[in-house]
Amino acid sequence: xxxxxxxxxxxxxxxxxxxxxxxxxxxxxxxxxxxxxxxxxxxxxxxxxxxxxxxxxxxxxxxxxxxxxxxxxxxxxxxxxxxxxxxxxxxxxxxxxxxxxxxxxxxxxxxxxxxxxxxxxxxxxxxxxxxxxxxxxxxxxxxxxxxxxxxxxxxxxxxxxxxxxxxxxxxxxxxxxxxxxxxxxxxxxxxxxxxxxxxxxxxxxxxxxxxxxxxxxxxxxxxxxxxxxxxxxxxxxxxxxxxxxxxxxxxxxxxxxxxxxxxxxxxxxxx
Amino acid sequence: xxxxxxxxxxxxxxxxxxxxxxxxxxxxxxxxxxxxxxxxxxxxxxxxxxxxxxxxxxxxxxxxxxxxxxxxxxxxxxxxxxxxxxxxxxxxxxxxxxxxxxxxxxxxxxxxxxxxxxxxxxxxxxxxxxxxxxxxxxxxxxxxxxxxxxxxxxxxxxxxxxxxxxxxxxxxxxxxxxxxxxxxxxxxxxxxxxxxxxxxxxxxxxxxxxxxxxxxxxxxxxxxxxxxxxxxxxxxxxxxxxxxxxxxxxxxxxxxxxxxxxxxxxxxxxxxxxxxxxxxxxxxxxxxxxxxxxxxxxxxxxxxxxxxxxxxxxxxxxxx
Ligand SMILES: Nc1ncnc2c1ncn2[C@@H]1O[C@H](COP(=O)(O)OP(=O)(O)OP(=O)(O)O)[C@@H](O)[C@H]1O
Ligand SMILES: [Mg+2]
Numbered sequence: 020x021x022x023x024x025x026x027x028x029x030x031x032x033x034x035x036x037x038x039x040x041x042x043x044x045x046x047x048x049x050x051x052x053x054x055x056x057x058x059x060x061x062x063x064x065x066x067x068x069x070x071x072x073x074x075x076x077x078x079x080x081x082x083x084x085x086x087x088x089x090x091x092x093x094x095x096x097x098x099x100x101x102x103x104x105x106x107x108x109x110x111x112x113x114x115x116x117x118x119x120x121x122x123x124x125x126x127x128x129x130x131x132x133x134x135x136x137x138x139x140x141x142x143x144x145x146x147x148x149x150x151x152x153x154x155x156x157x158x159x160x161x162x163x164x165x166x167x168x169x170x171x172x173x174x175x176x177x178x179x180x181x182x183x184x185x186x187x188x189x190x191x192x193x194x195x196x197x198x199x200x201x202x203x204x205x206x207x208x209x210x211x212x213x214x215x216x217x218x219x220x221x222x223x224x225x226x227x228x229x230x231x232x233x234x235x236x237x238x239x240x241x242x243x244x245x246x247x248x249x250x251x252x253x254x255x256x257x258x259x260x261x262x263x264x265x266x267x268x269x270x271x272x273x274x275x276x277x278x279x280x281x282x283x284x285x286x287x288x289x290x
Numbered sequence: 291x292x293x294x295x296x297x298x299x300x301x302x303x304x305x306x307x308x309x310x311x312x313x314x315x316x317x318x319x320x321x322x323x324x325x326x327x328x329x330x331x332x333x334x335x336x337x338x339x340x341x342x343x344x345x346x347x348x349x350x351x352x353x354x355x356x357x358x359x360x361x362x363x364x365x366x367x368x369x370x371x372x373x374x375x376x377x378x379x380x381x382x383x384x385x386x387x388x389x390x391x392x393x394x395x396x397x398x399x400x401x402x403x404x405x406x407x408x409x410x411x412x413x414x415x416x417x418x419x420x421x422x423x424x425x426x427x428x429x430x431x432x433x434x435x436x437x438x439x440x441x442x443x444x445x446x447x448x449x450x451x452x453x454x455x456x457x458x459x460x461x462x463x464x465x466x467x468x469x470x471x472x473x474x475x476x477x478x479x480x481x482x483x484x485x486x487x488x489x490x491x492x493x494x495x496x497x498x499x500x501x502x503x504x505x506x507x508x509x510x511x512x513x514x515x516x517x518x519x520x521x522x523x524x525x526x527x528x529x530x531x532x533x534x535x536x537x538x539x540x541x542x543x544x545x546x547x548x549x550x551x552x553x554x555x556x557x558x559x560x561x562x563x564x565x566x567x568x569x570x571x572x573x574x575x576x577x578x579x580x581x582x583x584x585x586x587x588x589x590x591x592x593x594x595x596x597x598x599x600x601x602x603x604x605x606x607x608x609x610x
Binding site for chain 2: 041042043044046047050051053054057058061062063064123124127128129130131132134135136137138139140286288289290
């Protein structure tokens with residue numbers, strides 16, 4: 020590679036004399052969020068995760084819903100079951116997306132430049148929390164809708180009552196937003212992709228099912244304290260749980276993870 | 291400009307930076323020197339707010355770096371060229387950077403051209419050579435046309451063309467009135483590039499002076515090389531006058547701590563023939579080794595702060 024001529028840098032020199040008027044915090048936050056969105060769009064893993072989420076949510080969701088619609092199936096559900104069941108499984112790919120958005124910068128060292136570009140760490144935290152969480156929530160809503168519509172096409176007998184649809188979508192959004200915040204928090208705290216993925220999967224999927232599967236009472240009680248159990252309740256209405264308890268568990272875990280992860284980003288050295 | 295005030299950083303038991311104070315003035319290149327582990331990178335990281343100082347502070351244009359809303363317009367930095375997400379293209383990396391500081395997107399193509407990244411900018415960073423990553427890092431630093439620049443070993447891994455290009459670029463940036471802080475272990479490059487030197491060892495300031503002053507300090511430690519058919523006699527005469535003399539591998543004598551005048555005068559007094567007399571120009575490398583000799587943290591066994599002479603120097607047998 021040959022060295023180019025030293026071009027002119029152009030423009031007035033900034034610095035002490037030429038420091039331009041600074042934009043306000045709202046503008047800085049808007050730019051940080053726009054940058055965050057560009058970050059997500061410009062790596063391939065984001066698109067692979069969305070593809071995996073789409074295949075899982077729509078594919079498995081519709082298959083499960085069609086199964087219940089069979090004459091021999093359990094019955095008693097509408098097409099929203101497709102979206103709900105699909106999102107319960109497809110959320111894993113979406114949570115991978117969130118974890119990678121946060122932790123890959125620590126693994127690659129990119130967090131250094133990122134903090135040079137957005138040195139106000141509170142601003143970075145706000146952008147890094149909001150953008151991936153909104154992305155996976157919106158993606159989950161669209162995929163749930165697609166699964167519901169496809170299920171209705173495949174098995175028109177299921178029906179799709181609008182009131183049920185609205186409630187179902189609120190649940191999908193709540194589960195994905197809570198899961199997304201949990202993933203961001205754990206990612207910022209642990210800084211390691213493997214560590215954050217393992218913890219999120221354990222809390223959100225593995226432990227809730229594992230603990231509940233032994234039929235031991237204290238294990239079931241313990242499982243009800245995990246965010247994954249509350250997510251299943253929101254989607255499928257199982258196991259027995261009050262709405263208040265489920266909300267408390269979901270919000271509690273997300274808030275705790277966010278506080279710990281936020282502390283880590285705001286207070287610790289960059290790498 | 292950059293102002294470092296009593297900066298201190300403790301990592302567990304290691305005091306990486308110890309009460310360090312210096313300024314980086316606009317319009318000149320400040321060379322930042324010190325042995326491995328001296329604390330150069332740590333200092334730069336604290337200036338950029340990446341690491342939190344244990345004590346003291348660093349100001350850029352009079353304010354802590356973390357307060358700037360458009361930091362890329364104030365400071366451009368290349369600390370670690372490898373610290374880039376490998377899955378993004380070079381151009382996208384620059385687009386993200388530009389967006390954070392509200393820099394127009396066309397600037398991205400300008401800096402890509404300026405550093406000579408060319409079509410590689412549209413490839414993913416994963417496939418970049420070290421030199422291409424350095425260029426991408428420099429492009430990022432130049433993006434916001436900042437008045438302050440920090441480069442941590444930017445010549446690392448560059449070919450000869452690349453090294454010369456960085457030297458010219460850095461000189462030009464300082465010539466335009468910017469403050470440039472440049473660290474490097476390449477003393478000959480530093481000698482040609484820097485106007486001012488900040489030398490640290492074990493986290494502490496060793497020297498903060500202009501290149502001229504530092505080189506003058508080294509003048510006292512210059513070495514004279516003499517070629518003479520009467521090496522033994524001349525050596526004895528010089529040593530009687532308290533000078534350190536050692537033989538070079540080719541039979542010449544190396545006389546330390548004095549100038550050519552003294553050696554010439556002694557030879558005349560003793561009526562000894564001299565076939566050659568040369569003063570080793572004291573290079574920055576020699577001065578630097580002299581200054582930092584005590585603070586080298588990771589000395590190679592058997593080479594504890596090598597002395598000034600270029601060749602190994604067994605003590606001369608004096609035959610009267
Ligand atoms: N994150 C860290 N945790 C613990 N110790 C650290 C950390 N970063 C640096 N150090 C230590 O601080 C000291 C200064 O390191 P630093 O990287 O600043 O040196 P340097 O002058 O840049 O060296 P080099 O010329 O090798 O780049 C070293 O002893 C190093 O081991
Ligand atoms: Mg270093």
